[in-house]
């Protein structure tokens with residue numbers, strides 16, 4: 171069969187939040203765009219089996235946990251009944267609604283969307299194996315690679331069993347197991363561990379480093395860790411899984427580490443979430459001059475251009491942090507660059523949010539980083555015990571902190587743990603990007619009573635006059 175040959179100004183390979191944002195923006199700038207993805211609609215891992223379904227389930231987890239806690243406020247609900255089929259279909263509907271919306275937005279912009287697998291035949295041509303079985307050759311002027319990442323698999327953790335899940339399998343919500351081991355105390359492990367614990371599973375978490383969420387400031391993590399200890403059966407730190415075997419009743423797991431109490435345990439299900447790796451293989455990149463680094467990430471410059479000038483790369487495939495919003499922003503930079511504009515990817519702050527209960531969010535310089543780089547900083551902390559709004563939400567355990575340059579008084583970073591931290595961090599990102607001073611935040615009138623006031627009060631702590639926190643002056 172002769173493959174059809176078409177041409178396009180811009181081919182975008184991968185329709186996640188990097189790829190579709192780039193394709194939409196390019197079409198808005200007047201480029202002729204073809205977007206290729208394996209799924210029937212744009213959306214990628216984020217919408218189909220990542221951010222969106224997990225947040226839908228985390229919302230349910232929060233409702234369940236609040237309903238259980240409400241007796242403390244004088245309201246007692248009967249034990250929640252979980253209709254798993256209905257819950258699953260609600261989550262699937264959320265995904266369907268958003269992905270079909272993206273499909274429409276793509277059509278309205280006259281983007282050619284192709285469902286299929288793309289492969290670089292050379293630096294100017296893609297071969298696309300379409301879902302329909304047909305093959306197409308697509309000649310392009312520019313291409314943007316936005317193929318994302320996939321769960322990393324470790325040899326000791328690879329067991330072909332329906333009882334061993336990755337994040338995709340866990341989000342499908344096949345059942346509510348009695349027990350579950352979560353391997354990896356990072357973003358995915360803690361978010362999905364929270365979901366399953368709320369649904370009634372006895373969740374144990376095993377993390378090989380000395381603490382949950384390695385790399386994140388400890389004062390923020392400790393608040394979440396206390397909560398995780400309450401909702402989980404066990405949190406095993408400094409521990410690794412050395413072997414997993416399937417038995418009739420579950421997966422027998424052998425642990426090793428300094429804090430191991432029971433060297434072997436059996437779990438109904440095991441969720442493996444030990445990081446992700448870039449989808450940079452099987453794309454025919456060897457037929458181009460695109461280079462990869464030692465970890466398989468595509469090498470790019472500040473314009474997100476690869477070592478093959480006509481090909482750009484954005485999102486998880488070109489490096490950390492593997493976050494949807496970083497990918498979308500890179501997509502915009504790449505499109506502007508290939509359109510001839512003078513741009514660079516130079517964010518001062520990329521926010522990170524862990525959507526647990528409580529949430530953790532940070533941006534810009536962290537205390538941990540400042541210590542590693544030996545930078546002189548001053549940290550202003552506002553504990554939510556002194557926040558009226560946090561008290562009304564029964565969420566006094568939260569903390570908002572500002573990392574400040576002591577000389578210029580510029581805000582270099584922000585860290586928040588507490589309810590809604592993921593929403594609150596946006597103000598911090600703006601402050602860091604706009605080079606705001608502590609006095610700028612302090613002099614900005616924040617609405618009362620809200621958690622956003624904790625940012626203003628943290629700035630006031632730095633300036634020595636927080637209204638709701640009395641700190642006697644030292645003589």
Ligand code: NAD
Pocket residue numbers: 324353354355356357358359361376377378379382383384409410411443444445446491492493522523524525
């Ligand atoms: P992660 O890097 O966040 O966490 C992996 C954890 O597994 C680490 O704490 C690591 O120390 C631990 N680990 C590694 N090997 C282990 C072993 N053998 N035994 C025990 N522990 C082990 O990775 P993730 O949770 O898989 O998530 C992958 C990426 O996806 C994240 O880095 C993030 O960029 C992205 N993500 C983001 C969000 C969000 O923005 N809210 C949510 C989910 C995923």
